[in-house]
Amino acid sequence: MINLNNVSKTFTLHNQGSAVIEVINDVSFAVEPGECVALTGASGAGKSTLMRMIYGNYLTQAGEIRIGDLDIVQAKPRDIIKLRRDVLGYVSQFLRVVPRVPTLDVVAEPLRALGVAADDAQGRAKALLTQLNIPQRLWSLSPTTFSGGEQQRVNIARGFAHSYPAMLLDEPTASLDAANREVVLNLIEEAKARGAAIIGIFHDEAARDRVCDREIDVGRFTPGMAA
């Protein structure tokens, strides 16, 4: 479902002496449907960078990143927009929303974008928010004022609203208590069971061991860090 072939990335900082930083060098791996692969490596190894490249958020200088039939590296913006709407989900570490929009609408939005009727989308959003222990009295409020853990859970609810065939999870269990961590791990296991291909970053080793089938050490592909 997700295939990386000889992928490399450099950052060029034009305003800082045109410094060129090689961050990822020649990565290849594949993730099959129903499989969860963990990206590991020390802080700064490029785990999040690699994940953002797969999402199309960062440009890739060389190689090929295939999600289904689409090569993200060569794809036009509108094809990536469509891919993100239908196929590829991403739960980042931070929630970014339009101010003033109620939590329920934030969570339902990915489904609304797919053309799901407002009632059905809200129904799914309510179920997820309940599952993730967000009290009902908060649903009509904007998540911008919520605590870190609450924002993280709203972010996860939003990420799991649609059953994406491919998902990227950046630290989904960070800043969560034991009960909510359990809920999130169950969501990931359910997604795997229905055949989603998942790439995750987990600092929580127990969580990683439980949901991930394989690990890929990103440090091996980071020039200057391998030695």
Add this chain to the structure above:
Amino acid sequence: MTPLLSVQGITKRYGMHFGCADVSFDLYPGEVMGIVGESGSGKSTLLNCMAGHLPPDAGRVVFDTRTDGPRDTITMSEPERRMLGRTDWAFVHQHARDGLRMGVSAGGNVGERLMAVGERHYGNIRDKATDWLGRVEIDASRVDDRPTTFSGGMQQRLQIARNLVTGPRLVFMDEPTGGLDVSVQARLLDLLRGLVRDMGLSAIIVTHDLAVVRLLADRLMVMKSGRVVEAGLTDQVLDDPQHAYSQLLVSSVLQV
């Protein structure tokens, strides 16, 4: 799929200066395109050339019309282009005063555009105008008041209502949130996003506010000295800018 708007090689010179030089892109139905750049970068010139307010020196602006399919709007006759401006196109000015009739009531401002496309029944016009004032969160009791009695944010929302009442397919916006305080900006952004999603309209938004494009635009063009220096997915251009000028622009934003 046919692009809704296909801009090909638009060039506008002011004497020896380039207003904008050789700009090309395609916009598809339902897409929102942001254009950013410092003042003087040519973004408003480009917008005015596309919207038919300024004649470009070279290039084509091909719009997929409802009746005749793709037509070059630059070579179209003036009445045809004006008709387009009243029906399928809308233009939201930076200063609401430029897009409103200040001596006519709020309801009249919205109703005028309806009458321009043939609506004649006074009751229907008034109902529609009141409905649209509600959608942009202006109280129905203000329908007979003149925009001169409105705050800046209300004037801007009234301008948006006036523009969208005829169900356009393409909206040009020049700094729609410029000069408004942040709480009003947030409300306007929320409103615009809902309208884009629910009406399926396409929009081209010129702004220098990167936070606005991140929330509203699917795609982004960065302009400098009349040229497009970088274009791509909005979050990609903002998070991993490639051109020296885009990097400078993104890194210059003050963190709140």
